[in-house]
Amino acid sequence: MPNLVLAEAMRRADCSNKGLASRVQLVAQEEGVTLRCTHVDVKRWLEGVQPRPATAKFIAEALSRKAGVGFSLEDIGMGGVLTPTTLERGLEYADAVPEVGSRLLGLTRRDLVDDPLAVEAVVVPSAWTQPLLTWLLSRPEPLSAGSGAQVNVGESDVWAVRMTTQLFMKLDFQFGGGHARAALAQYYVRDVSPLLEGKFTESVGRELFSAAAEVAQLLGWTAYDLGRHGLAQRYMIQALRLAQAAGDRMLGGRLLGNMSHQANYLGNFQQAIQLARAAQEGSKGIASGTTMASFLAMEARAHAGNGDDAACSRVLHEAEKLFERRDVAHDPEWIGYFDDAELAGEGAHCFRDLRKPLIAQEFVGRCLELTDPVYARTLAFIRLVQAATYVHQGEPCQAAVLATEAVELAGSLKSMRYLRYVSDLCTDLKGYHGNREVESFRELVASKYQSIA
Incomplete structure (x- = not known):
């Protein structure tokens, strides 16, 4: 049925199809969202x-600016596409701790049924600001068990949550975020969520909220790896609130580091820098040397994405010095993955992004030598980084050979981030037609990954 309401709104705003398309793109860009929109899309909306x-919100805003009056979603015939409250509130930093549990429960339930609105939810860059500031300025808060709670929570329950999370984390490293995500979400709904409403002492409660924050963190991280970026952002914001309630500043820093990682991946470099710095400032004097080095590495990655060679090199050097002096006895269990190989991998990514292939290759060599084969995703990433450095040196044959090995060794890795590495390399190799190794690599990618081909 034609959207006559939208047509009337466009008439009132004196806006053509092409004009609306360009204005919607501009509004989206201001929100940090890359949106491909043409007059053809507008024609479809009108149909x-x-x-x-x-x-829909970008359309309403674009028409409002053009007309000089406010248009609601109902005013453009799109009131039915309002984002569910569950997803809107997931971007908010809760005042009361019980709200966090209900928000996470709502997110996981939508996640489990692959609700399109949740799966396709977009990242809202401005939503990172409030959690960052609130967490930085937070003070210890009392924890009280739910009134009338039926479940008694003890230390063994918390220990079980932590051990289970470690198992899921190992699966993520080895097989990618798309592997066993449903089981992880189901575990949160059935086993973790009820504990948050149970009876516990304050000390047990803080440990419980910390453990639950780790589960929510992993839900967010695996959603990010799978390309469900809006959902990942919401999980991590709620996980940060749980970490705050637990008084776990190191874990809070880790979550801000993860947010920085995602912001950098999506091209929001300045926000990635701010998030990484917040992780450092908010856990200063508390975080172990290893965790602080990881936060610095995130800042270095963001500087590299921003093209700031000097800042990247300075911060990365600071991370390396701190890492050399670390005492692993002070490390939490969850930072165990951040070893010499991981730090070298961060350096490789930095100098790949800065287009310094020779330096990047030094870091790549160290990473490949030290990485445990169980970290299949990490190895796939670093091999593709290595291939990219050869393209940057004008050696497409070597790049294609290395990329072919990476794809063959990746196996059944379920990671949209991995597919982006492959896709980006294919883009880098576009100028080398007729090269036998390059063409062979393209054929391999086309046969394995139809979404890229």
Whole structure:
């Protein structure tokens, strides 16, 4: 059915199809969202096709600016695409701790049924600001068990949550975020969520909220790896609030570091820098040497993405010095993955992004030599980084050979981030047609990954 309401709104705003498309793109860009939009999309909206919730909001804002009056979603015939409260509130930093549990429960339930609105939810860059500031300025808060709670929670329950999370974390490293995600979400719903409403002492409660934050962190991280970016952002914001309630500053820093990682991946470099610095400032004097080095590495990655060679090199050097002096006895269990190989991998990514292939290759060699074969995703990433450095040196044959090995060794890795590495390399190799090794690599990618081909 044609959207006559939208047509009337466009008439009132004196806006053509092409004009609306360009204005919607501009609004989206201001929100940090890359949106491909043409007059063809506008024609479809006028024919009755409903866009995604975020896009509908961009349309309303674009028409409001053009007309000089406010248009609501109802005013453009798109009131039915409002984002569910569950997803909107997931971007908010809760005042009361019980709200966090209900928000996470709502997110996981939508996640489990692959709700399109949750799966396709977009990242809202401005939503990182409030959690960052609130966490930095937070003070210890009392924890009280739910009134009338039926479940008694003890130390053994918390220990079970931590051990189970470690198992899921190992699966993520080895097989990618898409492996066993449903089982992880189900575990949160059935086993972790009820504990948050149970009876516990304050000391047990803090440990419980810390353990639950680790589960939520992993839900967010695996969603990020799978390309569900809006969902990942919401999980991590709620996980940060749990870490704050637990008084776990190191874990809070880790979550801000993860947010920085995602912001950098999505091209929001300045916010990635701020998030990484917040992780450092908010856990100063508390974080172990290893965890602080990881936060510095995230800042270095963001500087590299931003093209700031001097800042990247300075911060990365600081991370290396801190890492050399670390005492692993002070490390939490969850930072065990951040070893010499991981730090070298961060350096390799930095200098790949800065287009300094020779320096990047030094870090790549160290990473490949030291990485445990169980970290299949890490090895796939670093091999593709290595291939990219050869493209940057004008050696497409060597790049294609290395990339072919990476794809063959990746096996059944379920990671959208990995696919982006492959896709980016294919883009880098576009200028080398007719090269036998390059063409062979393209054929391999086309046969394995139809979404890229």
